[in-house]
Amino acid sequence: MSAPLRIALAGLGTVGAGVIRLLETNGELIAQRAGREIQVTAVCARDRSKDRGIDLSPYAWEDDMTALAARDDVDVVVELVGGSDGPALALARNALNGGKHLVTANKAMIAHHGMELASVAEAGNAALKFEAAVAGGIPVIKGLGEGAAANAIDRLYGILNGTCNYILSQMESTGADFGDVLKDAQELGYAEADPTFDIEGVDAAHKLAILASIAFGTKLDFGAVDISGITKIRAADIAQADALGYVIRLLGTADVDTGSGEKRLLQRVQPYLVSKEHPLAAVDGPTNAVVLECNFAGRLLFEGAGAGDGPTASAVVADIVDIARGNFGAPFSLPAGALQPAAPADPGNRLSRFYMRFVVADRLGVLAEITAAMRDAGVSIESMIQHGHPEEGGDVLVAIVSHEGPESGVSAALDLLDGSPSLSEAPLVMRLLG
Numbered sequence: 237m238s239a240p241l242r243i244a245l246a247g248l249g250t251v252g253a254g255v256i257r258l259l260e261t262n263g264e265l266i267a268q269r270a271g272r273e274i275q276v277t278a279v280c281a282r283d284r285s286k287d288r289g290i291d292l293s294p295y296a297w298e299d300d301m302t303a304l305a306a307r308d309d310v311d312v313v314v315e316l317v318g319g320s321d322g323p324a325l326a327l328a329r330n331a332l333n334g335g336k337h338l339v340t341a342n343k344a345m346i347a348h349h350g351m352e353l354a355s356v357a358e359a360g361n362a363a364l365k366f367e368a369a370v371a372g373g374i375p376v377i378k379g380l381g382e383g384a385a386a387n388a389i390d391r392l393y394g395i396l397n398g399t400c401n402y403i404l405s406q407m408e409s410t411g412a413d414f415g416d417v418l419k420d421a422q423e424l425g426y427a428e429a430d431p432t433f434d435i436e437g438v439d440a441a442h443k444l445a446i447l448a449s450i451a452f453g454t455k456l457d458f459g460a461v462d463i464s465g466i467t468k469i470r471a472a473d474i475a476q477a478d479a480l481g482y483v484i485r486l487l488g489t490a491d492v493d494t495g496s497g498e499k500r501l502l503q504r505v506q507p508y509l510v511s512k513e514h515p516l517a518a519v520d521g522p523t524n525a526v527v528l529e530c531n532f533a534g535r536l537l538f539e540g541a542g543a544g545d546g547p548t549a550s551a552v553v554a555d556i557v558d559i560a561r562g563n564f565g566a567p568f569s570l571p572a573g574a575l576q577p578a579a580p581a582d583p584g585n586r587l588s589r590f591y592m593r594f595v596v597a598d599r600l601g602v603l604a605e606i607t608a609a610m611r612d613a614g615v616s617i618e619s620m621i622q623h624g625h626p627e628e629g630g631d632v633l634v635a636i637v638s639h640e641g642p643e644s645g646v647s648a649a650l651d652l653l654d655g656s657p658s659l660s661e662a663p664l665v666m667r668l669l670g
């Protein structure tokens with residue numbers, strides 16, 4: 237057997253402690269598969285005295301995590317701290333600049349600095365691996381970069397945030413409103429105390445931007461992701477979707493448009509109405525799922541736990557095993573310098589059916605105003621339902637489902653209604669999938 241692969245762990249929280257437990261439990265099996273032992277030599281976290289339920293006595297402790305990158309007895313630095321910048325980024329830069337391999341679960345850092353870090357890694361022949369950063373335990377980066385390597389990817393989409401999926405499926409099964417379900421999710425540990433990144437779609441957008449770069453050979457461009465979260469979804473929307481044969485899911489979607497002769501990328505994170513017959517409709521709770529539409533392999537569906545200590549540690553250690561085997565190439569499949577810049581695609585000519593929900597004053601003429609805007613913008617209405625019968629002067633919900641048509645039509649209709657005193661809040665628009 238070759239010499240052990242020596243790793244240093246920065247961060248001993250949910251994922252870091254999970255990695256130690258996994259290596260303790262499956263160390264022998266992993267050594268056989270990797271062809272060499274994986275040996276933790278040094279660790280770092282903020283609080284040395286914290287009980288983490290693991291024995292840290294065999295490992296050297298560093299108070300300053302950037303010191304891990306300078307140690308002679310470390311081949312791979314494993315960053316499990318988090319945060320797009322700050323100490324995690326400083327550690328990543330130090331490790332790669334010093335010629336050490338880097339494994340991370342940090343989607344925010346990769347989404348913001350992945351191109352820079354990939355260039356540094358490639359220049360030093362070091363590995364930069366981040367399977368755990370996207371969809372936790374699901375080997376989707378490997379699936380995309382290796383399993384589907386022979387295919388052009390036409391489109392990718394999926395459920396990339398377990399917190400949102402848990403909230404939406406709980407709203408579905410209980411009939412409760414968003415705020416109540418979020419509170420329960422926080423109490424049960426499915427949502428953070430500050431859930432903003434999850435419920436506003438930012439976390440899913442980090443993961444989508446990473447996948448899109450690998451799938452389409454384009455420079456990672458997080459700023460180009462069009463992001464909406466799930467905070468505006470009401471129990472009435474879920475009920476309406478159900479009556480139509482749909483569930484609501486927050487999806488990240490990406491595809492390329494080459495119609496204009498140049499590569500343009502459309503990356504979005506938005507709630508969708510997903511047909512109950514589509515495989516993604518059955519993905520509930522905190523589970524994640526990613527669909528790749530490949531030009532030869534067809535539709536590939538990856539599903540599994542998107543978070544948690546065990547699944548995430550599994551993805552981290554799989555990356556370490558790849559490094560132990562010498563099985564690593566360019567972090568984004570193509571060398572960083574060969575990734576093409578792609579301008580954002582204009583979604584205006586994309587065809588879809590749309591669900592549009594308006595909160596309106598309960599008075600005569602309001603429905604006529606909305607339907608006139610649809611007519612004038614060329615949006616064909618398939619069905620229209622009014623929810624609730626409040627006291628006079630209150631608000632009601634009006635839900636419209638359109639026939640398939642271009643997105644530009646819906647935007648034009650909403651522009652016509654913009655500023656109308658009949659609308660009590662901005663309309664909610666969702667596309668229908670399947």
Ligand SMILES: NC(=O)c1ccc[n+]([C@@H]2O[C@H](COP(=O)([O-])OP(=O)(O)OC[C@H]3O[C@@H](n4cnc5c(N)ncnc54)[C@H](OP(=O)(O)O)[C@@H]3O)[C@@H](O)[C@H]2O)c1
Binds near residue numbers: 250323
């Ligand atoms: N949790 C998941 O299911 C999951 C899934 C996929 C990806 N990820 C990603 O994995 C990474 C880690 O997540 P996590 O859930 O394990 O986080 P966590 O439980 O909050 O753990 C973070 C760890 O980093 C340590 N730390 C924070 N700041 C530090 C500093 N300045 N110097 C040294 N150590 C510091 C903390 O030390 P103390 O323990 O002493 O406070 C803690 O051990 C993040 O990038 C996250 O996005 C997590």
